[in-house]
Amino acid sequence: MAVLRVRFTKTQRDRLAQVLWLLNWISVVTGLILFSLGLFLKVEINKRRELMAKQEVHSVPDMLIAVGLIACVINFVGGKICYDCVDTNKFLRWKLVMLPYIICTFFFTLCVLVGALMCYTMHGELKESLALGLQDAIRYYKDTDTPGRCFLKSTVDLLQIQFQCCGNAGxxxxxxxxxxxxxxxxxxxxxxxxxxxxxxxxxxxxxxxxxxxxxxxxxxxxxxxxxxxxxxxxxxxxxxxxxxxxxKGCHQALVEYFTYIMHSIGLIVLLIWLFELSVLTGVRYLQTALENVLLQGDPESESEGWLLENSFAETARSSFNIIKNLGKCNQIEAENGDPNVNRPCTAHYGPDNVPPKQMPVVS
Incomplete structure (x- = not known):
């Protein structure tokens, strides 16, 4: 049984395609926003890189920058697909591409969600990194003649003046x-x-x-x-x-500063994820509705669209079987000893998977 089945008329399908075309172009803008937020966070972290002991905190801005660039590409392609889907004949060019596109977009939206969660879960690591980095910066405050440390004095002084703090903890x-x-x-x-x-x-x-x-x-x-x-x-x-x-100690001041930035960015990314998820849902409905139109053979007829053709349990079971069969395929090829020979995983002889009888050789 299909999950969340909806019936569409010809007018509703065309209107859905037009709305999705517009939303995909808006999503290109949201991708640029993600890229800008990641770039802003990276610049802010680089400003204080001398005060941080660990550099793993760069994973959050790098993730946002990568996801933002991917969002621009995916949503640009999605806008072109939805624009062509207004015409059923043009949809035939994208029919084989639609399902891989939806799968890639699904995993992309998961990456957006991961990026939002990382903005909230990096607090502990950021706190530890600043504590160790500030401790070293204060320790080397006097080493103005040592290469690599000569700018620490001005960095710490500007930090204490700008954030109105003193020392690490006080x-x-x-x-x-x-x-x-x-x-x-x-x-x-x-x-x-x-x-x-x-x-x-x-x-x-x-x-x-x-x-x-x-x-x-x-x-x-x-x-x-x-x-x-x-x-x-x-x-x-x-x-x-x-x-x-x-x-106030500078550690507390910096943690509050970066926590505010990362939580604000995390909230924006979470809203973008919800928007991308709604666009993905609409594209899935459009794909299934147009495929059912092609099966009926009448472009003007009504058709049904759904999120999943089967229930969640059946979909999960079939996906697990596909992965298990792929594992068996690799095992059989390894046992045969020649990985260069392409062999099928199973031989599909008929409905009962029974091989046909061998014909006698006439000499």
């Missing part, structure tokens, strides 16, 4: 690393030498932060050095007073 992260380059330390001062010797690893650690951590909205001049020393500043209490530094 401003205390700067207390645990040496972020001042050794070339700017005055080794003639006893205070500097004592601080270096007091540390087991020989690092110059201070209770200070870079200037980019300063909150520009604070009425008080920025206190970025000796932050924990109350006596070093007038009318200052480190424990109770609100610091004039950014309170």
């Amino acid at each position: 401003h205390r992260d700067w207390f645990q690393i040496q972020w001042i380059s050794t070339r700017y330390l005055d080794m003639s001062k006893r205070e500097v030498v004592d601080r270096l010797r007091s540390n087991v690893e020989g690092k110059y650690l201070v209770d200070g932060v870079p200037f980019s951590c300063c909150n520009i909205n604070s009425p008080r001049p920025c206190i970025q050095y000796q932050i924990t020393n109350n006596s070093a500043h007038f009318n200052y209490d480190y424990q109770t007073e609100e610091l004039n530094l950014w309170n």
Whole structure:
């Protein structure tokens, strides 16, 4: 029994073909939107690539870019097919192409759905990548003379100013690393030498932060050095007073920023998937309705269209049998030992699959 059977008149079939032609051209535009969203996300990730430890996050924009380009091609072909399907005679040129086209479009819509889900499931991986990348970026903040790291200082400073954040998890992260380059330390001062010797690893650690951590909205001049020393500043209490530094950590700020972008893109891609699925459903109805017209032989007659010719269970069973027979075919060819010889999987002799009797040879 056919699934979701619908009866169409000649006028309804022509109208369906015209509407699908228009929707396929709209789908070309949605393909360009997918491509643009993937390109935008890739550019945003590349801007922060120095702050990310893992590069697997590029799989999401690459997926969207590829799906967008494929969408443009598939829907362009679909528009041409639907335009020709208004005329039953022109449909004959596309009859053998329609079913492979629908199957390819079905798997394409699945790829669109996967792309939408990836935008929602990459949160954990993105969070871990940013945590490790920011940790390394802060650690190498002082290495302005080291090739490959000389731009990290400006990158981190611009990040903290733009996102109004400080450190990885907070401003205390700067207390645990040496972020001042050794070339700017005055080794003639006893205070500097004592601080270096007091540390087991020989690092110059201070209770200070870079200037980019300063909150520009604070009425008080920025206190970025000796932050924990109350006596070093007038009318200052480190424990109770609100610091004039950014309170949010850069990891949290970046995760929120990219999460908002990816969830927004995921929602748009999900809507595009629903639109593509509706177009695919319409093309399937058009294909089956026109094939039934050809079987009836009257282009003006009514015809039925459906999504599946048989029920879901029967379709799944027949598909499984086809795959199983293909496996048997490969096994038989491997046992015969000559993969270059094309042999049929089964010999179709008749309705009972019984070979005919051999005729005697007359000498």
